[in-house]
Amino acid sequence: MGKIIILDEQTANQIAAGEVVEGPASVAKELVENAVDAGASQVQVEIRNGGVKLIRVTDNGSGMERDDVELAFERHATSKIRKITDLNDIRSMGFRGEALASIASVSRLEMITRTSEEIAGVKVAIEGGHILSVEETGCPAGTTFLVRDLFFNTPARYKFLKKDVTEGARVADVMERLALAHPDVSIQLRSNGEIVMHTPGNGDLASTVYSLYGKETAGSLLKLSHIHEGIAVSGFVGRPSIARGNRGRQTVLMNGRFIQNRSVTAALDEAFKTLLMTRQFAFAVLVLDIPPMRVDVNVHPAKLEVRFSEEGAVFSAVHGAVRNALMAGSLAGLLAPVETLEAGKPPLAPFAVRIPVDGEAEQQHYVPPLTALPPDAGKSIASGGTRPEDKHRVEPEQTESCTDGLPGKGEAYVETSADKPLRTAEPQPRIRVATHNDFPDTSVRHPSFLEMRIVGQVFDAYLVLQHLDEMLLLDQHAAHERIRFEDLKWSLASGMTNSQQLMQPIRLEMSAMEYDQAVQSFEDLHRIGFELETFGRDTILVRAIPTTFDGGLTGPELASILSDWPRESNRRQEGISEELLHRISCKGAIKANRMMGGEEIRALLERLSNLENPYTCVHGRPILLRFPRRELEKRFKRIV
Amino acid sequence: MKAIIQKQQLLDAIVMVQKAVMQKATLPILEGIYLEAGEQLTLVGNCFDLGIACTADADIREKGAIVIQARMFGEIIRRLPDALISIETANGKVKIECMNTVFDIKGMDAESYPLPPAYQEDTVVTLSQGTFREMIHQTLFAVSQDDNRRIMTGILLETKDGGMSLVALDGFRMAVSRMLLKQNDAMRVVIPGRNMSEILKILNNSEEEVRIVKTGSMVAFEMKNCRIVSKTIDGEFMNYHGYIPTQYETVVVLNRREFEDSLERASLISSDDRRYPVRLHVTGDQMIVFSTAEMGSSKENIGVRNEGGDLQIGFNPKFLIDALKVIPDDNIKLSFNSQIGPAIINPIEGERYLFLILPVRIKA
Ligand SMILES: Nc1ncnc2c1ncn2[C@@H]1O[C@H](COP(=O)(O)OP(=O)(O)OP(=O)(O)O)[C@@H](O)[C@H]1O
Ligand SMILES: [Mg+2]
DSSP: OOEEEEEEEEHHHHHHOOOOOOOOOOOOHHHHHHHHHOOEEEEEEEEGGGGSSSSEEOOOOOOOOOHHHHHTTTEESSSSOGGGGGGGGGGOOOOOOOOOHHHTTSSSSEEEEEESSSEEEEEEETTTEEEEEEEOOOOEEEOEEEEEEEEEETTHHHTTTHHEEEEEEEHHHHHHHHHHTTTTEEEEETOOOOOEEOOOSSSOOHHHHHHOOOHHHTTTEEEEEEETEEEEEEEEEEEEEGBSSSSGGEEETTTTEEOOOHHHHHHHHHHHHSOTTTTTTTEEEEEEOGGGGEEOTTTTSSSSSSSEEEEHHHHHHHHHHHHHHHHHHTTTTTSSSTTTTOOHHHHHHOOEEEEEOOTSSEEEEEEGGGGSSSHHHHHHHHHEEEEEEEHOSGGGGGGGOTTOOOOTTTTGOOOOOOOOOOTTSSSSSSSOOOOOOGSSOOSSSOHHHOOOEEEEEEETTEEEEEETTTTEEEEHHHHHHHHHHHHHHHHHHHHHOOEEEEEEEEEOOOOOOHHHHHTTTTTHHHTTTTTEEEETTTEEEEEETTTOSSOOOHHHHHHHHHSOOTTOOOOOEETEEHHHHHHHHHHTSSSSSSSOOOHHHHHHHHHHSSSSOOOTTTTTSEEEEEEHHHHHHHTTTOOO | OOOEEEEEHHHHHHHHHHHHSSSOOSSSSEEEEEEEOOOOOOOEESSSSSSEEEEEEEEEEOOOOEEEEHHHHHHHHSSSSSSSEEEEETTTEEEEEEETTEEEOOOOOOOOOOOOOOOOEEEEEEEEHHHHHHHHHHHTTTTTTOOTTTGGGGEEEEEEEEEEEEEOOSSEEEEEEEEEOOOOOOOOOOEEEHHHHHHHHHOOSSEEEEEEEEEEEEEEESSEEEEEEEOOOOOOOOGGGGSOSSOOEEEEEEEHHHHHHHHHHHHHSOOTTTOOOOOEEEEEEEEEEEEEEEEEEEEEEEEEOOOOEEEEEEEEEHHHHHHTTOOSSSSSEEOSSSSSOOEEEESSOOOSSSEEEEOOOOOO
């Protein structure tokens, strides 16, 4: 007996109506999703002329029973949900019973299907929504759709189709994302007879990425593994080096469906901020598992957009996941690329540890597979849990650290009480004495910097270094800028924004407009440790500067920072305008065009070794370029 | 030319003048040492900002002059045995002979060497090398490294009211070293700190005289075998007297060593690059030195003689240590006015030195 019923009217109405079919790509998407829903392990898609002439989708799924065949093309005919409450627990791709009806009404469609129980299959031919014929036929188990001449009966829509190549590229793009969403299904796409993609369907996301994007991308993946408030985030992000100028390689998958969601992309951008240049977008395959009850997938006709009941939690989950992966990735040393695709070696199972954080709900911390970390990485990151930033930070996701739970480290860092006097028995002076818990751990996080051999300096701007089998070039200005930026952030977070008084105030004379702008930033500047005063209507006196600065900020530099920066940029870190932090870090940093002595270089490397991120400057430009020995040997034609 | 000279004497002279030779110059001759056989053997290095001329006793057989690439010349002489060396020129070449070794190297034309100009003596100050040396030592550390404010990258040399002072300041602190001077011309010049540190290395710790001669935009330092000519920095040096308070709220007398040691200990727990302030808490006849840094915290009591009120104040410990290090006395006077006003370090008696250090306002 057939499985398909017609939804009752109320249910049908509550389901968002909409244009399902925009072009070949949406047809292919609906058909492949149906195949996946039908339990197919292999789906072959073939298009001609970008899919405008023909789209053929063949699957080895369940097939349809005879009784269901005609019903399947009726509107709101679905086997996937029965009543509106089912909408709250959608696990299948389809649920509206709308796709086939829509596609059939604007094309010449043929479907051949057979279940494994039946001996004979059925073949249906429909044109513009009218069934031309239904007949028995011999065929393999599974279903094949042939959609020809899309929009043949709606010239207005036909006109809107783009060039064949464009439509074809859209199909390929959708197929890529579907393939990522279903690594357990082998998806093949042929365009005009040529295979353009073919995924293994072995259930492994990394091999799917490899088959879609190639070796370089697959070799630059950082694995995600994080749970936050019941939202699990897995998948991969790519190292900054494989970022692109558009979002084409960002795929967000939620409960097996690829979606678009602003919070998710915002969280991704935020986590990559300062690692990427503006207008660059990270590679990402974000796999979100969210209890279906907490998502509304039914807000967009193509089911692309979703609405989360708690956007904030999703943001935190994604941000935390990506941030952790990046940290772990840089710890393992961008200098020694992490093998994410290590075949054969099963990674240690991730494990969760519960750490109660002062006044906060218990949170689960997932540890990424340990194979990605060098033996000493645990030491340096484990202490991340007690960094004072954690207590001061506003964004909730930053209270997490993926590595709090490394073996043997957990207990030591649970206690986060601060402000405890050293010896309580003694009469306490009024001066606050902080315990070491107030201060961040500055142990070495990137030991490779300490192992580097200093070869020299070129153009008074770049340091030449050697580490193991690599030659490295380091941009001295970018490096120093990053150091200053992290120092500033650190001092803000730890409350160590002390102010070195000046013998003579620095006078900043400015135009009335500049002055007005500058006065607006006073509060931020005070928090950083500047002490400023207005003097008349056009002069600002700087009486003290943050102790984090080695005096390396001159009057003109300060004036230029204050007077001409776009105040619209409202992003803030540690409660301070991010742009201001960037500018301050940049302005006082060692200039390119400065000779540096060995001592000075050594000190710079030492500082880099305990930065959070010593690999990109605050604007996302790289600090370090690597030239593996092999690369040089190749260029010198010593090897081929 | 031909001159015969003891190896060590020649080497000493080379090392001195080399300080003024450019390491990498566009004109090769600027990488050379000028050698002249006159009454004695004279060596000159000159890089425009700084020129150094040294004379050494030598047996001059034939007068003349030549320029030799400095680094190579230095290396050759350094490696020769400790014996008499003969330097002889012929057809633009230099023959260096010592015992069984002979070098024949290319020289450069002495005519085209830019010798430091002869100068007129505008004003002259004379003092002992030892005293001048100590005065430079006491002020050099406070010179600003910030090339954006050129005037502060120099040391002010000023004679006034029967004394001579050196003053250096970098915006956060100031060092003043003074001496009494019987006879003196009025002089006020600012000498680049970088040159002063080279001069410091050449001065010896003796009663031998050094004549300081101001001439136009140059200042010369004349010693027995050596003459140094330095450019001066133009511009108006800060009126440093204005920064020194005339009265104090809190004045403590304490042992310099004890204070320095305690600050050094307090700095042990912090790394250099993150400027953790140290807090001083003067209460009665005690001064507590606190520090908190990434590795922990420390606290230490120092006995002091307090001649004023109690006070809490923060400092960059390095600024205090730098000053304490160059003070020869056992006990010193430390004076304050407020948490944000400067601290002054003075001798208990007299005015031989004064260090002014701006504090750090500690938040929280
Ligand atoms: N390839 C297939 N194999 C087996 N059954 C299929 C296949 N394609 C469609 N069906 C059946 O046809 C029905 C209608 O498909 P259709 O795509 O129109 O609706 P849906 O998938 O249920 O919902 P949606 O409109 O959201 O895609 C499905 O519910 C399913 O039972
Ligand atoms: Mg469907």
